[in-house]
Structure formats: C-alpha cells, structure tokens
Amino acid sequence: MPTLAFGTAIEMENFTWRDPTAMIQLIQYAHEKLGYTHFDTSDDYPGAQAIVRKALLGKNRDSYFIATKVPGLWNPIHAYNRTASFVNHALTELNVDYVDTLLLHQPWGNCEAIQEQWRALEHAYREHSLRAIGVSNFCRSALDCIMQTATVTPHLNQVNYHIAIDDSEDLKKYCDAYGIVLQAYGATLGSEMFLAHSCSNSSAVAMAEDARSRIMNIVEAVSVKYRCTPHQILLRWLIEKKIPAIMSSSNLQHLRDNMLVFNFNLTFEDIALLDSVQVWPTVQGCGLGRTTGWGSCV
Numbered sequence: 001m002p003t004l005a006f007g008t009a010i011e012m013e014n015f016t017w018r019d020p021t022a023m024i025q026l027i028q029y030a031h032e033k034l035g036y037t038h039f040d041t042s043d044d045y046p047g048a049q050a051i052v053r054k055a056l057l058g059k060n061r062d063s064y065f066i067a068t069k070v071p072g073l074w075n076p077i078h079a080y081n082r083t084a085s086f087v088n089h090a091l092t093e094l095n096v097d098y099v100d101t102l103l104l105h106q107p108w109g110n111c112e113a114i115q116e117q118w119r120a121l122e123h124a125y126r127e128h129s130l131r132a133i134g135v136s137n138f139c140r141s142a143l144d145c146i147m148q149t150a151t152v153t154p155h156l157n158q159v160n161y162h163i164a165i166d167d168s169e170d171l172k173k174y175c176d177a178y179g180i181v182l183q184a185y186g187a188t189l190g191s192e193m194f195l196a197h198s199c200s201n202s203s204a205v206a207m208a209e210d211a212r213s214r215i216m217n218i219v220e221a222v223s224v225k226y227r228c229t230p231h232q233i234l235l236r237w238l239i240e241k242k243i244p245a246i247m248s249s250s251n252l253q254h255l256r257d258n259m260l261v262f263n264f265n266l267t268f269e270d271i272a273l274l275d276s277v278q279v280w281p282t283v284q285g286c287g288l289g290r291t292t293g294w295g296s297c298v
C-alpha cells in the first residue's frame with residue numbers, strides 16, 4: 001500500500017462538492033505530476049467515488065490504488081445483505097473489477113451488527129473483488145468484537161492519529177500485535193478542531209484552540225530546523241512511526257510539500273520532543289480527547 005494517500009473528503013460544504021470538475025483536475029494533477037497513486041474515498045462522501053472514477057478514467061489500473069469505505073450500520077437485521085450491496089455499489093461507482101482496500105467506515109451498531117457487516121466484507125474478499133479489507137475508527141473493543149467471529153483478520157484500521165493523540169488504550173500496539181496496519185487521518189489535528197466547533201461549547205473551542213496553538217508552537221520550532229513547514233513535520237512524524245497517512249489538500253503547493261516528506265528524516269531527539277507534546281485534552285460529552293475518531297465506541 002502506498003504510504004501517503006490523497007484524501008478526497010475535501011472541498012465539500014454540507015457534504016456537497018463545491019466544484020467537482022476542479023476536484024477531477026486536482027486528482028489527475030496529483031496522479032500524473034506529483035506521484036500520488038493512493039486515493040482514499042468513501043461511499044459516505046457523496047459523489048466522491050464517481051469523481052475518483054472520472055479522474056482516473058483510461059489510466060492503467062496498476063498505476064493507482066483505491067481505498068474506499070462502506071457505511072457502518074446500526075441494525076444487525078439485513079446488515080450482511082446491505083453491506084454486500086454497498087460493496088457492489090462501490091465497485092460500480094468506481095467502475096473497477098476490484099478495490100485495493102475496502103473498509104467498514106464506523107463501528108456503529110452492536111457487536112452482532114459489526115460481525116454481520118464484517119462477514120459480508122470477508123465474502124467479497126474471498127470472491128477477489130476486494131484485495132484487502134479493513135475497518136475505520138475502530139477502538140479495541142470493536143476490534144475484539146470482530147475477532148470473535150472473523151475468519152479474515154482486518155488488514156487495516158484507519159483512525160484519527162497524530163502527535164497529540166491520547167492513545168491510552170494502546171490501539172497502535174494492539175493493531176501491531178494482530179498485524180493490522182494502523183493508518184492515520186487527522187495528521188494536522190483538524191478532527192479535534194472540527195469536533196470542538198461542532199459541539200457548540202465555547203469553552204471547548206477555546207480549549208481546543210489553546211491546545212492546538214501550544215502543540216503547533218513546538219512543531220513550528222522543529223520545522224525551522226529542517227527548513228520545512230509544520231505540516232511536513234506532522235506528516236514526517238507519522239512516517240517515522242511507520243504509520244501510513246492520508247492528507248487532503250486543494251492547494252498544489254501543499255500537495256507537493258506533502259510528497260517531499262520522504263526526502264528527510266527527523267533525528268531521534270526531535271522525534272522524542274514531538275512524542276512529548278501534551279496529549280489532546282479530554283472534554284466530556286464533546287468528543288475531544290477521543291482516540292479513534294468518528295465511531296460510536298470511543
């Protein structure tokens with residue numbers, strides 16, 4: 001799997017694309033000129049799979065890697081069939097014979113619902129329409145639930161993960177132990193800011209802004225040393241930890257910068273300094289401080 005993915009959940013307002021044509025051109029530019037080969041999308045990003053399909057139309061299938069996601073379901077009844085039809089829908093929307101990685105987007109629903117959804121992914125994996133299957137936003141208890149009945153261990157868990165994450169449940173260690181690749185979104189601490197703003201609590205917003213500014217002061221100081229940008233340091237830290245990442249940007253210079261993180265290494269001391277930044281503060285009832293992201297189990 002290519003280490004850095006191009007995230008397609010960008011340039012959306014109220015889950016609607018601002019300019020789909022521009023997005024298609026951006027993906028083509030990233031693929032043809034900047035060397036992006038891994039595109040992360042989802043059935044939950046309305047229209048995104050079709051945009052990816054149009055952008056990659058006519059390109060050699062071996063030249064790109066597609067990861068997509070199917071929505072988590074609350075109800076175990078019909079969960080198997082509904083998930084199977086989401087998988088077929090994704091293949092049709094993307095117009096591909098196979099998807100490189102397909103993830104269950106959120107651990108919604110009870111354990112039985114999760115197990116039924118996983119069974120549908122296992123079936124499609126065995127039928128070769130999915131090259132790898134995984135989950136997203138899964139905490140340990142949701143992974144434990146899958147393991148009870150899984151005949152295929154998830155290949156990947158895509159979660160909110162960055163230098164200030166509170167990984168008090170040792171999710172990374174857990175994934176390593178089972179051979180599950182932990183993949184990061186939210187490298188730039190955006191998820192916490194989004195949650196702070198969406199919980200309509202002004203003290204949470206102030207706390208989030210304060211935490212982000214303290215963390216970014218340290219990151220900026222490190223970035224000066226390497227003559228690069230703070231975003232590159234945030235991304236490089238993940239690479240140093242052997243955590244593949246997804247970044248999205250609609251800015252060509254940023255897309256270029258993000259690809260340059262493979263050209264330098266952080267020193268042991270700087271990694272230790274970044275490891276030591278304060279963890280994200282927990283705000284009860286607001287989602288801040290949660291480990292994995294958008295699931296229901298965190």
Ligand SMILES: NC(=O)c1ccc[n+]([C@@H]2O[C@H](COP(=O)([O-])OP(=O)(O)OC[C@H]3O[C@@H](n4cnc5c(N)ncnc54)[C@H](OP(=O)(O)O)[C@@H]3O)[C@@H](O)[C@H]2O)c1
Nearest residue numbers: 007008009136185186187188231246247248249250251254
């Ligand atoms: N599984 C899930 O539940 C889940 C949840 C969220 C996201 N994702 C995936 O992860 C992708 C990334 O989402 P994210 O939330 O983690 O956002 P992100 O990529 O961490 O942040 C995007 C923001 O960072 C800015 N940015 C990117 N590179 C930059 C650079 N080099 N310098 C300065 N600014 C830079 C972008 O602004 P500019 O446009 O100005 O560059 C944009 O505002 C999504 O597109 C999606 O594919 C998955």
